[in-house]
Amino acid sequence: MKRAVVLVSGGLDSATTLAISVRDGFEAYALSFDYGQRHRIEVEAAKRVAASLGARAHRFAAIDLRIFGGSALTDEIAVPKTDAVRDAEEIPVTYVPARNTIFLSYALAWCEVLGAGDIFIGANAVDYSGYPDCRPAFISAFEQLAAVATKAGVEGTRFRIHTPLISMSKADIIRKGAELGVDFSLTHSCYDPTADGLACGACDSCRIRLEGFRSAGLNDPIPYANR
Amino acid sequence: MKRAVVLVSGGLDSATTLAISVRDGFEAYALSFDYGQRHRIEVEAAKRVAASLGARAHRFAAIDLRIFGGSALTDEIAVPKTDAVRDAEEIPVTYVPARNTIFLSYALAWCEVLGAGDIFIGANAVDYSGYPDCRPAFISAFEQLAAVATKAGVEGTRFRIHTPLISMSKADIIRKGAELGVDFSLTHSCYDPTADGLACGACDSCRIRLEGFRSAGLNDPIPYANR
Numbered sequence: 451m452k453r454a455v456v457l458v459s460g461g462l463d464s465a466t467t468l469a470i471s472v473r474d475g476f477e478a479y480a481l482s483f484d485y486g487q488r489h490r491i492e493v494e495a496a497k498r499v500a501a502s503l504g505a506r507a508h509r510f511a512a513i514d515l516r517i518f519g520g521s522a523l524t525d526e527i528a529v530p531k532t533d534a535v536r537d538a539e540e541i542p543v544t545y546v547p548a549r550n551t552i553f554l555s556y557a558l559a560w561c562e563v564l565g566a567g568d569i570f571i572g573a574n575a576v577d578y579s580g581y582p583d584c585r586p587a588f589i590s591a592f593e594q595l596a597a598v599a600t601k602a603g604v605e606g607t608r609f610r611i612h613t614p615l616i617s618m619s620k621a622d623i624i625r626k627g628a629e630l631g632v633d634f635s636l637t638h639s640c641y642d643p644t645a646d647g648l649a650c651g652a653c654d655s656c657r658i659r660l661e662g663f664r665s666a667g668l669n670d671p672i673p674y675a676n677r
Numbered sequence: 678m679k680r681a682v683v684l685v686s687g688g689l690d691s692a693t694t695l696a697i698s699v700r701d702g703f704e705a706y707a708l709s710f711d712y713g714q715r716h717r718i719e720v721e722a723a724k725r726v727a728a729s730l731g732a733r734a735h736r737f738a739a740i741d742l743r744i745f746g747g748s749a750l751t752d753e754i755a756v757p758k759t760d761a762v763r764d765a766e767e768i769p770v771t772y773v774p775a776r777n778t779i780f781l782s783y784a785l786a787w788c789e790v791l792g793a794g795d796i797f798i799g800a801n802a803v804d805y806s807g808y809p810d811c812r813p814a815f816i817s818a819f820e821q822l823a824a825v826a827t828k829a830g831v832e833g834t835r836f837r838i839h840t841p842l843i844s845m846s847k848a849d850i851i852r853k854g855a856e857l858g859v860d861f862s863l864t865h866s867c868y869d870p871t872a873d874g875l876a877c878g879a880c881d882s883c884r885i886r887l888e889g890f891r892s893a894g895l896n897d898p899i900p901y902a903n904r
Binding site (some may be wrong): 493510514518519546551558563585 | 821
């Protein structure tokens with residue numbers, strides 16, 4: 451059985467990505483990051499998601515990007531809550547410098563140890579069009595890097611970064627996940643949950659999620675604080 | 678003054694690289710990693726080296742590659758001590774999967790926060806010919822990745838990875854460092870120091886270092902356990 455390293459955040463995109471990797475016949479090795487997030491609840495969601503979808507193993511890499519500062523998800527600056535339509539050209543303040551580059555670098559290291567050549571990441575160029583490291587050009591550049599960066603690459607492994615969600619809408623992702631048996635009640639998306647761990651229902655991430663379920667004609671099974 | 682992120686391990690290559698970045702007029706931001714090394718002494722050497730050469734700031738990123746296993750420097754397998762000439766085609770067992778990819782990813786993140794476009798790394802394709810991620814092809818692929826991976830790159834920053842040592846012999850590096858005032862007594866190279874922190878004088882790294890000083894006609898100022 452071919453092995454793949456699958457990045458799992460605990461959100462619904464990575465849950466669907468993990469389900470797709472399993473459907474495609476891979477033995478999935480789930481990799482999550484604890485990168486100075488404000489909410490440990492994300493870590494717990496990642497554990498539940500990986501276990502529920504049958505990941506063969508699950509590793510957590512603790513990486514502290516707060517030593518550099520510079521992002522809404524790692525600093526104590528306010529998470530945006532707005533009705534304004536975001537300028538598609540603008541890079542959101544929730545952008546974390548080089549985050550997916552760092553994530554894929556770790557995935558590549560684990561691949562080499564496992565003898566795997568496949569990495570799955572739930573990057574999406576539709577809802578996250580502002581993130582440079584969610585675009586096909588980035589994914590392609592990383593594949594080219596992997597080929598020359600590693601012992602395995604030099605010895606002939608062809609690394610492939612799978613991005614099954616890259617051109618899907620949030621509604622498509624939710625429909626696909628539901629079709630593959632993802633239990634969305636285990637997932638967590640909110641940037642700004644309550645002390646009890648309830649999703650706020652108002653941040654960008656909650657709004658995109660709720661609108662996705664609405665478009666998909668499905669019910670979001672998680673409880674929200676403000677609804 | 679232009680800023681640069683400079684990777685500093687505490688060894689003589691990175692000390693010379695840092696001195697070169699300062700000579701070239703950069704304000705140097707030193708970045709070191711604590712990646713589950715067996716020897717905290719490397720961390721202390723990095724601090725001394727960065728301070729002595731006038732780094733503007735110094736950050737340590739704690740990254741634990743032991744969660745994946747797979748290398749002599751992170752696992753408890755024996756460090757090679759041998760007189761045998763290494764096959765130039767062979768990748769040493771001290772190779773750490775994707776290590777420089779991970780290191781440069783962190784450097785890239787800090788660059789974005791600092792508004793810097795320059796990274797210095799003491800990669801060397803002569804003495805470390807077996808490491809895929811010490812070759813010009815790797816460095817070039819990482820520059821191409823940086824251009825598409827980041828907000829800064831998308832907005833026009835041209836990232837450059839400086840590898841001033843890439844084709845220098847160890848003797849050349851030592852001569853260059855000495856010329857630029859590097860205090861080699863502050864540096865640490867040994868893979869297998871004694872409990873007191875003395876270099877063993879027998880591991881690959883010590884042997885390359887000692888031979889380098891010999892070829893350069895200079896005296897290695899650090900004490901050794903076995904000589």
